[in-house]
Amino acid sequence: MKTYFDTGNAAMVEAAVIAGCGLFSGYPITPATEIAEHMSRRLPPAGGLYIQAEDETAALHICIGGALGGLKAMTATSGPGYVLYADPYGWAISAEVPLVIVNAQRVGPVSGITGAPGQGEFYLSRYPTHGGNFETIVLAPNSVQEAFTMTVEAFALAERFRTPVTVLADQLVTDGYASFAVPENEEELRALGLQVVPRRAHPGPDFYPACADIDIPPVVLGRGTGAACSDWTPTEEGYDTEDTVEQMRHARRLIYKIRAHRELVDRYDAYGLENDPDIVLVSYGSPSRVVLGAVKEARRQGLSAGCIRLQSLWPFQDELFRRKADYLVVELNADGQLAREVERAARYPVHFMGACGELPSTAELVRAIRRLERGEALPQSTDEREIR
Amino acid sequence: MFRHEVLISGFGGQGVAVAGRILGRSAVAAGLQATMLPSHGTETRGGYVRSQVVIADDDIDSPLVEKPDIFCALSQAAYTRFAQSAAQGVVLYDPETVATGPAPAARSTAVPARGIALESAGTALAANIVMLGVVLRRLNLFPADYAEQALRELMPRHAESNIRALRAGCAHCPHCAG
Amino acid sequence: MDHLAERYLRPRKIPGTACSGCGLGQVHKKILLAVEQSGIGTDDLVWGTGIGCSGRQTFNTWKGDNFAGTHGRVYAMAVGLRAALPEEKKILLTVGDGDAFGIGLSHLLHCARRNVGMTVIVADNFGYQSTGGQYGYTTPQGFVTDSSPYGTHEPGWLQGGADILDILKSAGATFLARYSSFEGQKAVAGIKKALDNKGFSLVHCIYPCVTHFGAVGLNSRDNGEIVRWFEELFSAKNRSGRGPHLTSGITHDARGTRPEFAAALKARTREIREGRHVPACSNPYLKNSQGGAEGRHVQA
Numbered sequence: 001m002k003t004y005f006d007t008g009n010a011a012m013v014e015a016a017v018i019a020g021c022g023l024f025s026g027y028p029i030t031p032a033t034e035i036a037e038h039m040s041r042r043l044p045p046a047g048g049l050y051i052q053a054e055d056e057t058a059a060l061h062i063c064i065g066g067a068l069g070g071l072k073a074m075t076a077t078s079g080p081g082y083v084l085y086a087d088p089y090g091w092a093i094s095a096e097v098p099l100v101i102v103n104a105q106r107v108g109p110v111s112g113i114t115g116a117p118g119q120g121e122f123y124l125s126r127y128p129t130h131g132g133n134f135e136t137i138v139l140a141p142n143s144v145q146e147a148f149t150m151t152v153e154a155f156a157l158a159e160r161f162r163t164p165v166t167v168l169a170d171q172l173v174t175d176g177y178a179s180f181a182v183p184e185n186e187e188e189l190r191a192l193g194l195q196v197v198p199r200r201a202h203p204g205p206d207f208y209p210a211c212a213d214i215d216i217p218p219v220v221l222g223r224g225t226g227a228a229c230s231d232w233t234p235t236e237e238g239y240d241t242e243d244t245v246e247q248m249r250h251a252r253r254l255i256y257k258i259r260a261h262r263e264l265v266d267r268y269d270a271y272g273l274e275n276d277p278d279i280v281l282v283s284y285g286s287p288s289r290v291v292l293g294a295v296k297e298a299r300r301q302g303l304s305a306g307c308i309r310l311q312s313l314w315p316f317q318d319e320l321f322r323r324k325a326d327y328l329v330v331e332l333n334a335d336g337q338l339a340r341e342v343e344r345a346a347r348y349p350v351h352f353m354g355a356c357g358e359l360p361s362t363a364e365l366v367r368a369i370r371r372l373e374r375g376e377a378l379p380q381s382t383d384e385r386e387i388r
Numbered sequence: 389m390f391r392h393e394v395l396i397s398g399f400g401g402q403g404v405a406v407a408g409r410i411l412g413r414s415a416v417a418a419g420l421q422a423t424m425l426p427s428h429g430t431e432t433r434g435g436y437v438r439s440q441v442v443i444a445d446d447d448i449d450s451p452l453v454e455k456p457d458i459f460c461a462l463s464q465a466a467y468t469r470f471a472q473s474a475a476q477g478v479v480l481y482d483p484e485t486v487a488t489g490p491a492p493a494a495r496s497t498a499v500p501a502r503g504i505a506l507e508s509a510g511t512a513l514a515a516n517i518v519m520l521g522v523v524l525r526r527l528n529l530f531p532a533d534y535a536e537q538a539l540r541e542l543m544p545r546h547a548e549s550n551i552r553a554l555r556a557g558c559a560h561c562p563h564c565a566g
Numbered sequence: 567m568d569h570l571a572e573r574y575l576r577p578r579k580i581p582g583t584a585c586s587g588c589g590l591g592q593v594h595k596k597i598l599l600a601v602e603q604s605g606i607g608t609d610d611l612v613w614g615t616g617i618g619c620s621g622r623q624t625f626n627t628w629k630g631d632n633f634a635g636t637h638g639r640v641y642a643m644a645v646g647l648r649a650a651l652p653e654e655k656k657i658l659l660t661v662g663d664g665d666a667f668g669i670g671l672s673h674l675l676h677c678a679r680r681n682v683g684m685t686v687i688v689a690d691n692f693g694y695q696s697t698g699g700q701y702g703y704t705t706p707q708g709f710v711t712d713s714s715p716y717g718t719h720e721p722g723w724l725q726g727g728a729d730i731l732d733i734l735k736s737a738g739a740t741f742l743a744r745y746s747s748f749e750g751q752k753a754v755a756g757i758k759k760a761l762d763n764k765g766f767s768l769v770h771c772i773y774p775c776v777t778h779f780g781a782v783g784l785n786s787r788d789n790g791e792i793v794r795w796f797e798e799l800f801s802a803k804n805r806s807g808r809g810p811h812l813t814s815g816i817t818h819d820a821r822g823t824r825p826e827f828a829a830a831l832k833a834r835t836r837e838i839r840e841g842r843h844v845p846a847c848s849n850p851y852l853k854n855s856q857g858g859a860e861g862r863h864v865q866a
Binding site for chain 1: 578579608609612615617622625626629630631632633634635636639642643644645646647648649650651652655672673676831832834835838839841845
């Protein structure tokens with residue numbers, strides 16, 4: 001392994017190179033610009049193509065075009081660009097195109113504060129396009145090392161499931177520096193639990209089969225297979241159809257190819273759950289780093305606390321929230337997105353602690369755990385009309 | 389098991405991020421764990437930039453510097469904003485640019501970094517690296533050679549002058565009060 | 567069309583679902599004739615389509631490989647596809663006027679700027695007809711449509727001194743032509759040259775929509791009347807003043823004068839890979855390294 005000291009941005013780029021990324025297209029946006037910059041320097045020496053697009057909509061469409069031509073493709077953006085991906089994102093979901101999409105979340109809504117971290121696209125990553133009738137795969141790194149490993153994993157999952165995979169990071173993960181290990185050969189890659197899935201091409205004619213199977217090669221154009229792919233509801237051969245039975249078949253494939261293989265996607269990490277703690281903190285991304293420190297500190301102070309950190313966000317892992325506890329969800333937003341989902345999944349009280357643009361401090365978190373342990377409400381939730 | 393927190397803060401252009409990166413990079417090269425959060429754009433425009441460096445001998449949970457063991461205040465704005473957080477640590481400042489006032493918020497140690505930089509490197513721009521030398525000695529976790537190597541890798545065109553600044557900072561450290 | 571259909575079209579797509587009297591079939595046929603006369607086989611060309619009558623009606627009619635973009639985006643997809651495909655594979659796009667000159671214009675202009683190797687056939691029926699007949703960017707000024715019951719109130723791309731082909735020329739397109747669906751071999755010859763171009767070609771083909779544009783805009787479903795109006799557009803003595811004055815033929819032929827985008831990108835990438843270029847960065851403090859992530863090895 002080679003060890004580097006660099007940013008999450010750089011780690012993702014190294015991962016893309018190892019995963020065999022053949023095309024990157026993006027549009028400058030803080031804080032994801034650095035991924036594009038690293039790509040522009042790093043990809044060509046590895047034989048990959050770098051195309052700066054005229055806008056984010058074009059960026060993801062260019063990636064789709066590259067993928068349809070047989071290249072593994074990746075793009076990176078932040079919230080304001082991620083919404084512009086809605087159109088091509090839907091295209092890629094429906095036509096089953098493998099892609100890797102990085103979102104370095106910043107605080108919003110809209111332009112918000114350009115460089116400050118946020119977690120506002122939790123639900124948007126579940127429904128990144130209109131129309132419903134699909135599942136998405138979303139991974140969420142909380143460190144530079146994970147920015148590396150999850151990007152390699154995202155490429156593999158994208159190939160196996162024939163779908164775009166979002167790596168939902170945040171500004172602190174992408175811009176923050178830490179050491180990370182990069183495998184130098186197959187064996188070291190496997191030692192990190194990673195694999196590189198080569199691009200294959202569907203031979204046809206059943207490009208969109210009526211099944212929930214994975215590991216079906218995607219459509220690749222220009223290989224003389226008579227392939228057809230579009231934004232229309234496809235027949236198995238890719239013809240556009242207005243038959244509602246075919247529509248149902250297509251929808252069920254998009255949903256169940258992912259639901260039926262959740263074991264390949266589900267990832268989480270937990271600490272201190274062995275003695276059924278009273279308070280379980282829930283988070284993902286960079287807040288989880290402070291949460292872990294705070295839970296350790298709370299336990300040192302004799303409080304009964306543990307934590308769950310989601311490494312994959314979608315499909316949502318409902319079963320993680322079956323244990324009896326008070327859940328405290330910590331997010332980089334003030335509206336409580338993950339909290340809402342945990343509330344849906346858990347049968348026990350769910351509390352929420354939000355922050356905007358800045359991580360909560362260890363002391364604040366320990367205070368919150370102490371209050372919950374005493375059965376007191378958190379100050380934030382006592383009077384919601386209090387804005388300041 | 390140890391965990392050290394270092395905060396470097398000043399204006400944009402003073403080399404705050406570079407100092408943080410060199411510190412983190414040399415710690416990793418010396419076999420330790422390190423994280424460094426550079427400031428975000430908002431802070432840059434707000435008149436101060438920040439490098440939050442955590443160095444430990446084991447996995448680092450939170451990369452946040454909440455209670456810095458060492459705080460390098462490279463500007464008055466940075467001192468005013470962060471000195472209180474270093475109440476249990478030490479604040480390094482250059483009296484030429486920072487006035488601590490009659491009741492300093494923490495143990496404050498004057499380092500004439502600009503002067504030392506001019507003398508050793510021939511440019512006041514190297515004041516950040518002089519401060520870094522002092523930080524390295526204060527931390528006393530690994531030899532300064534690792535930082536010299538990091539300077540060669542990260543600033544190949546200005547490595548020699550910066551290494552002189554680093555060494556001058558290291559040499560100055562024993563003379564620091566506090 | 568029989569021998570062309572047999573050679574190039576998918577039986578399942580014949581007959582199409584176009585309205586009776588629609589001129590799109592004539593445009594489609596001219597493309598296939600040009601393809602045939604160019605000696606292009608089904609494996610040599612990937613066919614993309616946009617949204618609207620022109621796109622939907624031609625999607626997956628081609629016996630080779632097909633793709634369809636969402637509204638206005640097929641040009642951007644074609645950029646990525648162009649980069650990924652071997653140089654000898656051709657990309658042809660059949661799109662409508664709303665797709666190309668409205669929602670997709672930014673992408674289209676950027677394709678022209680980059681001189682991306684593709685042939686775009688804009689089959690123009692003067693507005694949004696598949697959604698029921700709203701005005702577009704080539705609808706003649708003053709014309710009544712379902713969304714301009716008092717007559718269109720804004721200028722389009724073909725009147726008032728503007729010509730969309732001039733804009734595309736300024737943007738960098740290397741082949742541009744304009745025909746009507748009523749023209750024969752002349753239009754086929756133009757499309758052949760467009761297909762021959764290694765860079766960005768666009769052929770603007772106007773065709774009649776009887777159901778909406780004819781019925782509402784020209785106040786007639788009569789084919790004879792509609793043909794007369796089309797002829798008037800290209801006539802030097804366009805007496806009625808109804809509609810723009812257009813010239814048929816090749817308006818710009820700069821084939822071979824500019825490098826093609828994907829070929830240049832790939833050549834450049836190859837050179838970088840061979841180590842013939844070193845990255846130059848303005849800020850050595852931030853971006854010094856030539857290696858991967860910052861520097862190389864900091865620890866064995």
